[in-house]
Amino acid sequence: MDLLPCQEDAGLRSLRAEVLQCVPAGDGFDSVLSRTPMYPEGGGQPSDTGTVGGAPVLSLRRREDGAVIHHLPAPVSGTVDVEVDWERRYDLMQQHTAQHLLTATILERTGWRTIAFHLGPDRSDVELDVPALADTDLGAIEAEVNVRIREAHPVRVRVTDREHMADLGVRSRRLPEGLTGPLRLIEIEGIDLNPCGGLHVANTAELQALKLLGTERISRGTRLFFIAGGRVLRDLDRALERDRTLTRVLTCGTDEHLPAIERLVAERRTTDKALKELRGERAAAIGRDLARTGDPAVAFHSPEADMETLHAVAKAAREARPDVLVLATGGDLDGVFLVAGPEERVAAAGPEVARILEGRGGGRGGTFQGKASRLDRRADAAILLGVVQRVP
Numbered sequence: 001m002d003l004l005p006c007q008e009d010a011g012l013r014s015l016r017a018e019v020l021q022c023v024p025a026g027d028g029f030d031s032v033l034s035r036t037p038m039y040p041e042g043g044g045q046p047s048d049t050g051t052v053g054g055a056p057v058l059s060l061r062r063r064e065d066g067a068v069i070h071h072l073p074a075p076v077s078g079t080v081d082v083e084v085d086w087e088r089r090y091d092l093m094q095q096h097t098a099q100h101l102l103t104a105t106i107l108e109r110t111g112w113r114t115i116a117f118h119l120g121p122d123r124s125d126v127e128l129d130v131p132a133l134a135d136t137d138l139g140a141i142e143a144e145v146n147v148r149i150r151e152a153h154p155v156r157v158r159v160t161d162r163e164h165m166a167d168l169g170v171r172s173r174r175l176p177e178g179l180t181g182p183l184r185l186i187e188i189e190g191i192d193l194n195p196c197g198g199l200h201v202a203n204t205a206e207l208q209a210l211k212l213l214g215t216e217r218i219s220r221g222t223r224l225f226f227i228a229g230g231r232v233l234r235d236l237d238r239a240l241e242r243d244r245t246l247t248r249v250l251t252c253g254t255d256e257h258l259p260a261i262e263r264l265v266a267e268r269r270t271t272d273k274a275l276k277e278l279r280g281e282r283a284a285a286i287g288r289d290l291a292r293t294g295d296p297a298v299a300f301h302s303p304e305a306d307m308e309t310l311h312a313v314a315k316a317a318r319e320a321r322p323d324v325l326v327l328a329t330g331g332d333l334d335g336v337f338l339v340a341g342p343e344e345r346v347a348a349a350g351p352e353v354a355r356i357l358e359g360r361g362g363g364r365g366g367t368f369q370g371k372a373s374r375l376d377r378r379a380d381a382a383i384l385l386g387v388v389q390r391v392p
């Protein structure tokens with residue numbers, strides 16, 4: 001398969017071309033042009049985006065005969081200008097070239113092989129055939145890659161045939177099945193030579209910087225995440241923006257952010273504990289007050305009460321008077337309910353209460369609890385249990 005214009009010159013941003021073919025296909029039109037600056041997906045690098053005659057390219061693919069199919073929302077004809085979304089493409093070229101340099105540097109320093117590569121929209125990764133990487137190794141690798149970026153090594157395309165590949169000291173001998181024709185090699189001068197069909201910057205200096213972001217254990221080794229080029233500055237911008245926001249919200253300088261957050265977390269823990277104790281005490285006081293009425297059955301409801309509160313109310317009431325039957329509910333229309341009291345009475349009344357409140361529940365040993373969807377009928381349930389309706 002012949003090399004595409006962008007594989008000859010990755011700096012090509014636009015071309016004027018003739019439309020050779022344009023036919024309806026799926027939700028749009030498939031068109032073939034006399035030439036194109038666009039790169040269809042391959043070698044781990046995603047397809048380009050851009051426009052043909054001003055229309056956005058929806059997708060790109062390469063036909064078996066090598067023709068690039070541009071899928072467009074509208075038909076095109078005659079002479080058209082084809083423009084690559086250069087900002088996106090250049091970013092992809094930076095990440096892809098950074099991967100070559102990272103892979104070669106890791107192999108040289110440690111002997112670890114890259115077994116896969118993913119170029120993501122926010123960060124990329126290489127999969128290495130080792131179970132774990134030490135922080136010191138990562139630091140040394142990152143430093144070495146950045147030295148090589150500053151050394152400004154030219155990155156070139158070399159075309160050869162398969163027979164000569166072994167003589168050249170090519171890093172990877174693994175080639176796609178059924179590949180014929182000339183072999184395209186990417187050389188980082190003095191560092192690496194590897195077959196690749198993708199697009200690369202012309203010099204390591206164009207990578208600006210590389211930052212390793214961390215690792216993740218995977219079944220066949222370790223995934224190492226990285227960013228390079230414009231993404232380093234973009235992520236730094238995002239981090240600085242977060243800093244500014246934190247400075248505003250916490251009303252303290254950057255160095256004070258962490259102690260301030262630790263203080264807030266500790267205070268919150270103390271407050272939560274105190275609040276829980278107060279709620280428990282309040283629920284117990286309500287339970288004792290209900291028992292003190294002397295009624296054989298009593299009811300409690302609060303829109304805010306959770307199941308824990310209902311249990312605290314019932315427990316306090318029954319400690320004050322073991323024979324009292326308690327109906328406790330919490331929530332608005334949807335919520336929780338609890339029937340607590342003498343075992344036999346609860347066993348009989350619990351399912352009835354669940355039916356009235358259109359809920360589900362269960363229990364044993366003097367409690368029956370569950371969720372309900374019609375807490376507005378709690379007065380009916382109270383009547384069933386024999387709760388005396390008190391007029392305030």
Ligand SMILES: [Zn+2]
Nearest residue numbers: 096186196198
């Ligand atoms: Zn490549």
